[in-house]
Structures are given as structure tokens and as C-alpha cells.
Amino acid sequence: xxxxxxxxxxHHCTVRIVVxxxxxxxxxxxxxxxxxxxxxxxxxxxxxxxYEPKPGRNALCPCGSAVKFKKCHGVRDVSTGIKLDxxxxxxGKATIVADVGIDAKxxxxxxAEEFLHIAPEVSPELMQILQRFQINPPRDVLxxxxxxxxxxxxxxxxxxxxxxxWILEQGLGVAFxxxxxxxxxxxxxxx
Numbered sequence: 001x002x003x004x005x006x007x008x009x010x011h012h013c014t015v016r017i018v019v020x021x022x023x024x025x026x027x028x029x030x031x032x033x034x035x036x037x038x039x040x041x042x043x044x045x046x047x048x049x050x051y052e053p054k055p056g057r058n059a060l061c062p063c064g065s066a067v068k069f070k071k072c073h074g075v076r077d078v079s080t081g082i083k084l085d086x087x088x089x090x091x092g093k094a095t096i097v098a099d100v101g102i103d104a105k106x107x108x109x110x111x112a113e114e115f116l117h118i119a120p121e122v123s124p125e126l127m128q129i130l131q132r133f134q135i136n137p138p139r140d141v142l143x144x145x146x147x148x149x150x151x152x153x154x155x156x157x158x159x160x161x162x163x164x165x166w167i168l169e170q171g172l173g174v175a176f177x178x179x180x181x182x183x184x185x186x187x188x189x190x191x
Contacts, residue, residue: 003028004042007087010035017041025080026098029087029108037091042081042098081117084108091115137166137180146188155185 002023012034018041019026026042029035061067081096084104093114096102101117102110145163149155158164158181167177 007032014038019043023079025083026096027081028083029089030085032087035089037089037094040091040094042096084110137163141166145184149185149188153189155181155189158185
């Protein structure tokens with residue numbers, strides 16, 4: 001399993017961390033406590049998804065390990081932003097682009113003032129919209145609204161969308177609805 005950053009037995013540090021690349025895990029934190037991240041950004045894609053075209057199962061892995069792809073980087077298809085084991089941390093603003101945001105085990109916990117988790121397959125344009133808001137609607141609801149506007153070439157379709165229903169159901173109000181609808185329409189119609 002490949003990792004970008006590993007913290008073992010690190011206590012009471014204050015840091016700003018930006019992690020990115022091709023790996024199974026962006027950050028692994030073990031037996032650590034009291035750490036404060038002023039800002040945390042993790043953006044990873046699993047090695048099996050990074051290899052295009054994907055090697056055959058019995059071909060040697062392109063990483064150079066001399067092991068078959070199916071037993072090396074072809075094993076895992078899910079990226080994890082932060083993996084915690086018996087650890088705690090606090091973060092001001094966290095943005096994680098990975099299949100799994102935080103995987104916490106053994107009494108681990110994290111506190112974030114702002115937390116944004118985005119799956120890697122989200123388009124860059126939709127990611128741009130999501131990063132502007134502290135609360136994010138479900139990914140499938142956003143993607144449907146996005147494609148409806150692109151297909152119809154009209155933002156009016158958003159009035160009857162699942163996105164509007166979700167926002168109002170959450171009690172987020174008309175102002176939030178208007179802001180996200182304008183952002184989606186503007187970027188979707190520009191393409």
C-alpha cells in the first residue's frame with residue numbers, strides 16, 4: 001500500500017499540510033494526538049486508476065516492482081484521504097479529494113471547522129463550485145443538476161431539480177439556493 005505522508009507518534013504539532021499524488025493513502029496518522037492543522041489539503045488517486053491504459057491482470061506492474069499488476073497496484077481500487085489509527089487531530093479547513101475522506105479506527109477522531117470531501121471522478125468545474133461552500137449537497141444530486149443544465153441549455157430547469165428540493169429540505173434557504181444555482185448555471189452553460 002503506497003502512502004504520501006505517514007505520522008507515527010507525533011504529538012501537539014501545529015502545521016499546514018498539502019498532500020497530493022498517486023497513492024492508496026494520502027496521510028496515515030498512527031498513535032498521535034493533539035495535532036492541529038491550520039489547513040489540510042489531500043488530493044490523491046489510486047495507482048490502479050492512474051495507469052492508463054490499465055495493464056492486463058497478468059502483466060507486470062508499471063511501477064517497476066517486477067510483480068504482476070493484479071498482485072501489486074491492481075489490488076486496491078479505492079483511495080483514502082486520511083487513515084487514522086488511535087489518533088486525534090483538529091483542522092481549521094480540510095479539503096480531501098479521494099474515494100474515502102477519513103477512515104478512523106481504534107478511538108480515533110477528528111474535528112474540522114470546515115470539511116469538504118470530493119470524489120476523484122468529480123469534474124474540475126463541479127469541484128470549483130463545491131469548494132466555495134461549507135455545506136455540500138450529495139454528489140449525485142449536483143451532478144444531475146449540472147447535466148440537466150448542460151442538456152437543456154437553460155438554468156430554468158434547476159427550479160424543479162432534486163438539488164433545489166434538497167437545499168430547501170435542509171433548511172439552507174433561498175439565498176444559498178440562488179448562489180449555488182447561479183454558480184452551476186454559469187459554469188455549465190460556459191461549456
